[in-house]
Each structure stands twice: as C-alpha cells, then as structure tokens.
Amino acid sequence: MSIQYEAPLADSYGVADSFPKDFGYGEEEGDIEDNPAPSDSKPRILLMGLRRSGKSSIQKVVFHKMSPNETLFLESTNKIYKDDISSSSFVNFQIWDFPGQVDFFDPTFDYEMIFRGTGALIFVIDAQDDYVEALGRLHLTVSRAYRVNPEINFEVFIHKVDGLSDDHKIETQRDIHQRANDDLADASLEKLHLSFYLTSIYDHSIFEAFSKVVQKLIPQLPTLENLLNIFISNSGIEKAFLFDVVSKIYIATDSSPVDMQSYELCCDMIDVVIDVSCIYGLKEDGSGSAYDKESMAIIKLNNTTVLYLKEVTKFLALVCILREESFERKGLIDYNFHCFRKAIHEVFEVGVSTSRTSNQPIGTPLMKTVALNGTPRSTV
Numbered sequence: 001m002s003i004q005y006e007a008p009l010a011d012s013y014g015v016a017d018s019f020p021k022d023f024g025y026g027e028e029e030g031d032i033e034d035n036p037a038p039s040d041s042k043p044r045i046l047l048m049g050l051r052r053s054g055k056s057s058i059q060k061v062v063f064h065k066m067s068p069n070e071t072l073f074l075e076s077t078n079k080i081y082k083d084d085i086s087s088s089s090f091v092n093f094q095i096w097d098f099p100g101q102v103d104f105f106d107p108t109f110d111y112e113m114i115f116r117g118t119g120a121l122i123f124v125i126d127a128q129d130d131y132v133e134a135l136g137r138l139h140l141t142v143s144r145a146y147r148v149n150p151e152i153n154f155e156v157f158i159h160k161v162d163g164l165s166d167d168h169k170i171e172t173q174r175d176i177h178q179r180a181n182d183d184l185a186d187a188s189l190e191k192l193h194l195s196f197y198l199t200s201i202y203d204h205s206i207f208e209a210f211s212k213v214v215q216k217l218i219p220q221l222p223t224l225e226n227l228l229n230i231f232i233s234n235s236g237i238e239k240a241f242l243f244d245v246v247s248k249i250y251i252a253t254d255s256s257p258v259d260m261q262s263y264e265l266c267c268d269m270i271d272v273v274i275d276v277s278c279i280y281g282l283k284e285d286g287s288g289s290a291y292d293k294e295s296m297a298i299i300k301l302n303n304t305t306v307l308y309l310k311e312v313t314k315f316l317a318l319v320c321i322l323r324e325e326s327f328e329r330k331g332l333i334d335y336n337f338h339c340f341r342k343a344i345h346e347v348f349e350v351g352v353s354t355s356r357t358s359n360q361p362i363g364t365p366l367m368k369t370v371a372l373n374g375t376p377r378s379t380v
C-alpha cells in the first residue's frame, strides 16, 4: 500500500508503540533473503553486565517493541537467553542475554567457545547505581574476551541515564571512561579499545547506540555510505538514513553529522507509517502486510521540511529529510531513488545461494563484486 500523508504540525502525532512484531512481506523471488546458517553459528552480540543493569530491557525494547514501562515487570534472567532476530530484521545475528553474574571459573561455562564467535560485546553499566563493582566486572570480562578473540568490538553502555542531569551524565561518562582505561593500562591492555555510549530505554539513545554497534559489524558500510552520499547530493536532500524497519536501527547514513532530533523524527515517521498501514492497509480478514514493496510516505511539516520514506528491501527503508523547495523536483528524486534502490540490491547478492559461515561478519547479504569503491553502475 502507499500512504500520502500530510501532517500540518511537526509534533502533531504521538510516537506509536503498537508496532507489530512481524510485518515483513512474504518471500518473493528477487528479495534480499537470508539463508540462515545453523543458529549457533550466527555471529553474536553479547549483552553482559551486573544483575538488574538493564540488559533484558534493552533487548526487549529494541528488538521486540516492548514499551519501556513494561520492562519494570521483567524477571531476572537465570540462564543465557539466545535471541535470533534474523527472521524479522536485516541484521542477521543472535543476541545473547547473559544472566547478571557469569562465573568465568565455572567449568560448565565454555567462555572460549562463546567469545570466539562473537562480533560485539556490549557491557551494560547502571549509571544510577554505584558502578565500582560493575567496573571490576567489566575489566574481568573484556580482558578475558580479548585474550580469546581480539577482534571483538567492546562497547560499554552507560545505561539508565534518564535519571541523571546533563552535567551528571557527562561527569559519569568521564569518570567511567577514565577508570576503565586506567584498569586496562595497569593490565598492559592498552590496545583493547572500549567505546562508550550514554543510553536509556526511555528515549532514542538506546536505538542510536545499537545502530552504531551494528554498523561496525556491517562490512558493506562504506559502500552504503557512499551510495547515500551520491543519492543525497544529486537530489537536494539534507539527510538520509537507511533503516532496519523492525528495530529502527539505522544501518547507514550519509557522511554529514547525525543530530539526534533528525534521527528521532525519522524513527517517528516509521512508527506512523507502520501504524497507519496496520490499521488501514491490511485486508479485512487481517491478511496482507503493513510493509511491502509499495510502502512509501511523504510528510510535510510546518517548518518547510519534508520527510520522505520509501521501501528499499523487505527489511530496509530509506528515510530522508529535505526542504520543500527541493521537493519540487520530486520526479528527479524518485528517479534517483530508483537508481539507488537498484544499486543497493546489486551491493547485496540475492541470498538464496548465499551460505553464511561463522567466520563471516554480520550483515545479511554478501558483497557483490559489481560495486567497486561503493560506486553503483547506474549513475544517480
């Protein structure tokens, strides 16, 4: 279905949380399909941290559309919970949610095997709590993991910052950064790089942080960025994001800086489109899908900004922000989008014959040789 929706006011719609879990359209020839490897061999993102730091909440909010308030009722995780999200998302990986206290000395816990197949290790620290113990745990965890697999990306989420003032946030980040790196220096592990993010499930920061974590694991990222740069510069567009629709993680954007407001606006647009589509786009018997090849939306805001969304693949949507003047050349934008979409499909091989191995980094499709230096064959 296609939606042409004009909103007179930028903030005249609320953020919808009734996003369906599975709205992908059926398998069709030519779609970028995944070809699942045995689930245990998929690249992993590990979520680790002390008890009640917020690991399960992050996973539920980002990938299962749980509303933040519902996480208050989550029970403590007692064993490793493996979540395979590849059936509903472009991002083809498993998230392993660990119970708070992992005992590395427990002989039944084969941490070497776990770390060997890991792409990213996210360590969650509760910023509202005393974090001294968490820092000790962080050090123990990352140093062990690094010795087994130095290729892992180590990401530290300084979490629950919604309860902190702006000054306090900055100070907490500085302090955690300093202490964690001092501990690494004392252990002669200066080469181990930690990335820090301030996160909360009560705003978009958790989606932003997860986007960055996932982007590091997508080998085609430079190509995608290049394609987006070409597309926006030839179309008079200010900012463009390539979104994984189900999780609202952006897997790539053009190289201009990302400001949080633009990202939030684009996330909200996805919610609006999917919600309207779910309510009015499905057939009477409930069949059909809320997101398909025809999905597109244009929202004009009252500040001469236009939001433009279009389907790229079964899981991906392009969401752009542009000025009203530029939108007068809609024909050109549509044509360029057509070329862009084609190029994206060329970058990612149609996956039916694709077989993934555990050595292959995250990213559903494989790189195709036609896209050299990120330049598509069809000039946008």
Ligand SMILES: Nc1nc2c(ncn2[C@@H]2O[C@H](COP(=O)(O)OP(=O)(O)OP(=O)(O)O)[C@@H](O)[C@H]2O)c(=O)[nH]1
Pocket: 049, 050, 051, 052, 053, 054, 055, 056, 057, 058, 068, 070, 071, 072, 073, 074, 075, 076, 077, 078, 098, 099, 100, 101, 159, 160, 161, 162, 163, 199, 200, 201, 202
């Ligand atoms: N204020 C605030 N609370 C949060 C946030 N994220 C999670 N929480 C709360 O933190 C509590 C613990 O969350 P869980 O997700 O169960 O924590 P966990 O790390 O999975 O805990 P274990 O399973 O025991 O290891 C819940 O009450 C959540 O609602 C956040 O960003 N801000």
